[in-house]
Amino acid sequence: MRADPIDRPADLDAVRASYDRVADAYVRLVVDTGIGDPRCRPWLKAALDAFAESVAGIGPVLDVGCGPGRVTAYLAERGLDVAGVDLSPRMIDNARRLHPSCRFEVGSATDLDLADASLGGVLGWWSLFNLPRHVLPQVLASFARALMPGGCFITGTHTGEEDVRRTEAYGGPVEWTTHQWSPEKYVGLIEQAGLRPVAELRLPADEHVGPGLVVMAVRD
Numbered sequence: 001m002r003a004d005p006i007d008r009p010a011d012l013d014a015v016r017a018s019y020d021r022v023a024d025a026y027v028r029l030v031v032d033t034g035i036g037d038p039r040c041r042p043w044l045k046a047a048l049d050a051f052a053e054s055v056a057g058i059g060p061v062l063d064v065g066c067g068p069g070r071v072t073a074y075l076a077e078r079g080l081d082v083a084g085v086d087l088s089p090r091m092i093d094n095a096r097r098l099h100p101s102c103r104f105e106v107g108s109a110t111d112l113d114l115a116d117a118s119l120g121g122v123l124g125w126w127s128l129f130n131l132p133r134h135v136l137p138q139v140l141a142s143f144a145r146a147l148m149p150g151g152c153f154i155t156g157t158h159t160g161e162e163d164v165r166r167t168e169a170y171g172g173p174v175e176w177t178t179h180q181w182s183p184e185k186y187v188g189l190i191e192q193a194g195l196r197p198v199a200e201l202r203l204p205a206d207e208h209v210g211p212g213l214v215v216m217a218v219r220d
């Protein structure tokens with residue numbers, strides 16, 4: 001029996017167009033500053049290394065909202081069978097150019113048609129914060145269903161309590177909302193989706209980005 005379809009976010013087209021507009025600038029920022037690059041951020045690297053070790057040999061891994069594919073490529077280098085998917089075609093153009101040996105597709109987290117128990121791992125690495133608050137639990141439930149027993153979900157997101165309306169990001173005009181989550185509520189959603197959190201990493205704000213949270217959870 002197929003799961004119910006996930007509600008389509010009302011602003012999905014605007015979010016896609018926004019990331020398309022700023023994709024090239026985002027790539028330049030990433031390359032110039034190393035912002036968020038696991039190799040430059042020891043705690044993020046440690047979390048991704050623990051994820052890679054945990055899912056090795058379980059099954060294929062999907063990096064949902066992979067952007068230009070830095071993390072996808074990092075995990076591929078660690079021997080995972082990993083692919084990336086992103087809402088923005090321009091992000092995927094960049095990912096394919098920068099990491100030609102990796103597999104990338106265009107698609108929305110809300111419309112992935114994931115088969116039950118088909119994945120060893122799923123990432124939502126700073127890519128789920130644009131999902132409306134009522135849509136995120138549906139997406140998390142689809143990830144939980146798609147994981148094989150023992151498979152892992154890892155996610156990073158912006159923490160806080162606000163819905164921040166953005167009109168500018170990465171030096172360009174955008175039209176999206178950053179839905180911040182308190183760590184407690186975010187972890188609660190992951191549990192309600194049927195996953196068991198095994199690690200939480202809180203990240204204070206730095207000169208580039210506000211406070212964040214990384215959570216890893218297992219499908220028992």
Ligand SMILES: C[S@@+](CC[C@H](N)C(=O)[O-])C[C@H]1O[C@@H](n2cnc3c(N)ncnc32)[C@H](O)[C@@H]1O
Pocket residue numbers: 015019036064065066067068069070071085086087088091107108109110125126127128130131
């Ligand atoms: C801040 S970037 C992070 C990209 C990448 N995970 C990284 O760490 O570099 C957010 C990404 O999420 C993607 N995104 C936003 N909403 C999405 C959705 N509904 N489905 C898939 N990707 C989405 C955007 O296109 C963008 O590439």
